[in-house]
Amino acid sequence: MKFNNILVEKSAALAQITINRPKKLNALNKETIAELSDAFKILEEDDAVKVIILTGSGEKAFVAGADISEFADFSIEEGQTLAKKGHEILFDLVENLSTPVIAAVNGFALGGGLELAMSCHFRIASTNAKMGLPEVSLGVIPGYGGTQRLPQLVGKGKAMEMIMTAGMISADEAKSVGLVNHVTEQEELLPLAEKLASKIMRNSSVAIATAIKAVNAGFKDGVDGFGIEITGFGDCFGTDDFAEGTTAFLEKRRPDFPGK
Template sequence: MYSSLIVETSDRISTITINRPDKLNALNKTVIEELGKAIDEVINDPEIASAIITGSGPKAFVAGADISEFNSLDAAGGKALAQKGQDLVFSRIENSPKPIVAAVNGFALGGGCELAMSCHFRVASESAKFGQPEVNLGLIPGYGGTQRLVQLIGKGRAMELLMTGNMIDAATALQFGLVNHVVKAEELIDKARSILSLINTKAPLAIAGCIKAANAVYNEAENGYSIEIETFGNLIASADAKEGASAFLEKRKASFKGQ
């Protein structure tokens, strides 16, 4: 089904592994298109509650974009490339109603850093490194990196990383708030799965509501407080909310159905 990805699902968690280790899992047209299909599967398959995105091999999560595809592009082609990536993958991940976590197992540079940042949060191995080195190519990030890096670590730190092209290690990424957890490489997927396993016990509609309302903080076209109020109102009438309240009052574990 996929030529550049390995997709496996167990316990309602889909693990999407970018599988180009000889190219340090660099993003090319095929990877972008297949990631788009895999994300659609996560969103639309009722048997999948959440997902992990990671890279194949010990060296890289995604070490960037495939630069060989850049040389033939003019301005219109460059805009189309960036827009396609945003539409198919990066914005789809960010706005997925199901949680998608990046398990960063090595270099997350350029498009790889952008891919990790589009996920709802990030877990990193001790060897992970992050950076947006596009200025070294005479470019800027094109898959949302200038926006999400500022959102996640603040304008001053983001400006320095964007303009120097420098990398930061996992410990610094944790300090900056770019990642939530740093663990040993052999514990990385288990850590991501343990967090998602807990999230998967919660009410699916409420999880989707958290994602929608939190994303509205950064959308100038939306009023986040209004979205929160509307979502709260819709959820309080749901079967899951009734079940949650009943379970709390009866001192038992809730059984959520996503309804």
């Protein structure tokens, strides 16, 4: 896979996507969003890939925001279209991917960068990471899911404070409020992501995909999350992974899940 603004690497069942615009602090522009969308779709269709790590190049930034120059003169209608398309082709896509996505936040994750990290299934961060939604300082609001996903992760009050002050929080504070799961030194960030990925890959990819769907359902208006869980739980009984997992347990051995 060849792209202009991202790098995609695969090693056995693990894939890594690196946003590679270091001179722009990996800021998201239209082309980068499109490339990320394509890469995630390709990896999602690859049955060999069990976990995806998303990170930024260099030591300064995961993604330092959106490329403001691309939309500074947009009309109301163009602004709405920008947000809608972003949700459709990337942010909602990542959130609903059946392949687990770990965001390895290495530095600044601001605006669209934090929104991208929040669309991943969970996040880890380096000690130098700074996170925030500065959009109101530009006279606009977060438009790629920030007003929705941030309250889900940190609670309404903290989300309101972060959005209204347009300030940044440290990696340690992000961990204390539940925005990231782990904080580590920058040189240990990717090894930690890989360690977590290896733990995930030991388990049933079919069950994990079903769990992602059920968890996400609980945060959607008008969707019966418990109903999705019940259906998904039952569906698992018809999978080869369930047969292998239960057999391995009874035989006191490690399962070898076929992913079906």
